[in-house]
Amino acid sequence: MNETAYPKEVMAAVIAHGLKDGQWVEVGANLPVPRAGALLGHLAHGPNMTVMIAMTKAYLRDTPVIEEFEFITDVGAMRWAEAYYQHDQLLNNQRHRANGVFFCGGIQIDRFGNSNMIGIGDDHTKLKFRGPGPIGTTNATVQNGTWHLVTNSHDPRVLVDRVAYISAVGYGRGEANLREDLGLPNAGPTSIITPLCVFDFEEETRSARLKSVHPGVAVDDVVAATGFEIIVPEDVPVTDGPTAEELELLRSRIDAQGALRR
Amino acid sequence: MNETAYPKEVMAAVIAHGLKDGQWVEVGANLPVPRAGALLGHLAHGPNMTVMIAMTKAYLRDTPVIEEFEFITDVGAMRWAEAYYQHDQLLNNQRHRANGVFFCGGIQIDRFGNSNMIGIGDDHTKLKFRGPGPIGTTNATVQNGTWHLVTNSHDPRVLVDRVAYISAVGYGRGEANLREDLGLPNAGPTSIITPLCVFDFEEETRSARLKSVHPGVAVDDVVAATGFEIIVPEDVPVTDGPTAEELELLRSRIDAQGALRR
């Protein structure tokens, strides 16, 4: 086995390390990194995590190889179900998501942790680039107790100073107490996880700060690939990638097909 | 067979005659008259009625003898179910009840068709007589397209000029357009059905008017037993009781145990 983890494997490990046993986490389809990170947390140290997979509640630690599924509606991914989450009932009932962790994407993500899934262009009725729509990101980033931004594209067009439209609010423009004033129950995004690095948010300005760079990535690489001004501390540690045991779990049971190794 | 119908059999027939095929009707437990009326409508002329029985949707025309059930939670009454109505989901979704017919009781019912299920006494925090509570009568009398008041006690203490508390609103104090002004979607109660007679409501005053007296009952009997001033038209017809076929259905299939014949 190649003991050097691929960037997406590092991302999955970052996600897994941030998860605590007992938390509730969603595993979507066609999002290999959050899927692997959630399952790695579940298998490595989360026997009491509630894993929502293909709109069911599943327990997967007894499953030798957890096959990928391409569609959230894949009946194959429902084989482990202990319960169904009827989608409208899930969305009509939010109280129990306070213990949840959510991973939010975006066609743009800005330095204050806001995400845009709507589109790009000044005129909303005639966008230059139409995005897929907010899906559930507006709400999930409010209801879950903990959330992160995740992107597979560390690119200045994605990581921008200011998103064209906010569909999921992070820290606005860094206003003090914005979320409390709006009555939003969680404290805001914890981090931005990319193929190059992890950002957290400075306590004072709420602006993205380089927390760690992935193995083999230089701080300058990150600066060059980022469209906003980064707060760079004096010492930037290297990201903790997967342990040997975690890498084994990833490659043999969670990502046997190698989606993270491309 | 005694071809003279008992008063409660007449009441059941009045209910059945008012039901149209295709309507939605609830059959509660321990309410023999509305139960028998709804089932008689279903069997006699309502093959496409949606009958809700013990919180299930049932079709009962193929059932030779429909046994009584004592409790709404009686599993025995669920044997005919084609679907379950989970109680909270039923109450969270009201649109389809517009096609429904509801029968509202009351510890007091007044001349304007208001019902009181709360209690009697000036001080609500210390009632002289505490009622059972509104149950679902406040809402059901708003959501169902058609509704009637029904009582087994034609008594001046029940049929009063003004209820102590309105838990289900009929025509208030007879104000013009009260229900429209409040945005209540149905037109108000159609009738009051008692063991002696049927009242409807005068178009102008919205006050109870004698519509028909049951076989063998004199108008004066009704006046004497009623606690409010009745509008008595010049000609008061005799209530249409059950036809021979309906009486046969009641006694052989719906009320084999004879709850209506007491």
Next chain:
Amino acid sequence: MSGVRASKVIDVADVAAQVEDGMTVAVGGFINSGHPMAVVRQLIKDGRRDLTIVGAASAGLETDLLIAAGVASHVITPYIGAEGFAGIGPAFRKAAQDGSIDVFELDEAHFYAGLRASAQRVPYNPWRAGLGTDLPVINPRLKQYRDPINGELLIAVPAIDIDVCLLHAAVSDIYGNVQHNGTRYGDIAMYNAADKTFVSVEKIVSPEQIRADPLRTSIPGATGVIRAPFGSHPYSADGYYVPDAAHIQGYLAAATTWLKSDDRSELDAYLDEYIVGPADHADYLERVGIRTLLSLNEF
């Protein structure tokens, strides 16, 4: 891999210990069925006071009993009674007539609107029915207001937040995946509005049995599950046993004497015999008697 999946099985006394004086406690079921009586009795045994009881949309004598025993000081439910056994709960009547209990007067539609508001983490939910009635007058917590879009008159039903929700169901695995028989009443709505939910079940079953029909799972994450065969006695459990009519009538007679004559001696004797006296749920069932229990067949 580290750690082992924890069992959620808990006993009656430990569940009752999670309830503190002054809390809001929901009690599931519906009129004469599906009440978590083993835990209800323990709350009385423990001497809990000043609870706000969120009864079922149609609550039964389990709530009446909590009033009779002095545990409930506030009730939120649209009905307390026992159908054919008693149109109105006698202890409820007594306490409401004495003014010793606060009744949150509302319709079952308001009841679920309030639970839903809690589940949705919004301060209230709007409802139309109730306009023109005395409910907003005698219970101003149901507030009339004009809607922000069209200016229509509506009623704001405030969120009903539950500290501890107590339910009874058919089966569960040891991990808190609970399945009801039957229509489930309003139990799921209570669970969705609660911080913690404990469910007594007729039987603990294997996870494989749960996974054989996940659609049937009604409570996918109980805080704890309690092994309690006959746990709803003297009320029914769907598909297991019918109400124990003689036992219920015994309670009703005692509570009705209290209502009519202000004499608690029969009621206190009932509480002593069936609640304070028994050491635990099994001891209670011993007093009821196995012959009686076995007579309560479903059909």
Next chain:
Amino acid sequence: MSGVRASKVIDVADVAAQVEDGMTVAVGGFINSGHPMAVVRQLIKDGRRDLTIVGAASAGLETDLLIAAGVASHVITPYIGAEGFAGIGPAFRKAAQDGSIDVFELDEAHFYAGLRASAQRVPYNPWRAGLGTDLPVINPRLKQYRDPINGELLIAVPAIDIDVCLLHAAVSDIYGNVQHNGTRYGDIAMYNAADKTFVSVEKIVSPEQIRADPLRTSIPGATGVIRAPFGSHPYSADGYYVPDAAHIQGYLAAATTWLKSDDRSELDAYLDEYIVGPADHADYLERVGIRTLLSLNEF
């Protein structure tokens, strides 16, 4: 006894005839599964125009197709895409970028709040999430206001009233008692907000089969049910068949050409071959080919 219980079985053309230009029409399913495609194709064949399409909470290419064919002028859905096949629906992108379609921008939680308001016959439902975002700015129909109890800032989501709801499910009896396989997505929420609901099913089964498990009945009173084996093709039907990837990619290639180069010829060829051309659903399936259909096994 008079009368006979009426069959609710109806054919595709008669369902589509219930839809008039300008109506609000819901289309059930979820992304690549469970869409009532036989009816969707008929709406296009019939030349319907100016429909407001209430797509699923995650809508798929069935909604994209209705945009591509010029049937939809307004869409209410938080997402239009196809997961791994396409992150964003190409015709949706094209129309939104051209400004030729009105998008009711909202999150899936708002989507269900709007459906719920309709089902509850209230003008709106309150929701908290969305504050601080641009959603109420670009879509002022999501109105910010202060709640009448505590004065908290909230969003009023207006009722989404549906004229005709179109769903696809596993089975039904001839009386409109419909049962889904799987988790049912948001189909029930759409049904609850609709005046009329028509459900195409893989199979009509006996009333006895429905009564064998009433808990499984998801739509207890469809206005009509349509016999449509492979009725969700090219999308999946839970437990019956998987998505037809090659067919979907064929549509996507044609729609993407339209998006990228403004050239509709490929798209029109697709519409001719699979929608305008076939006489009916069976004819469509003939064109797809039985060998292809039989290859779409669930596993």
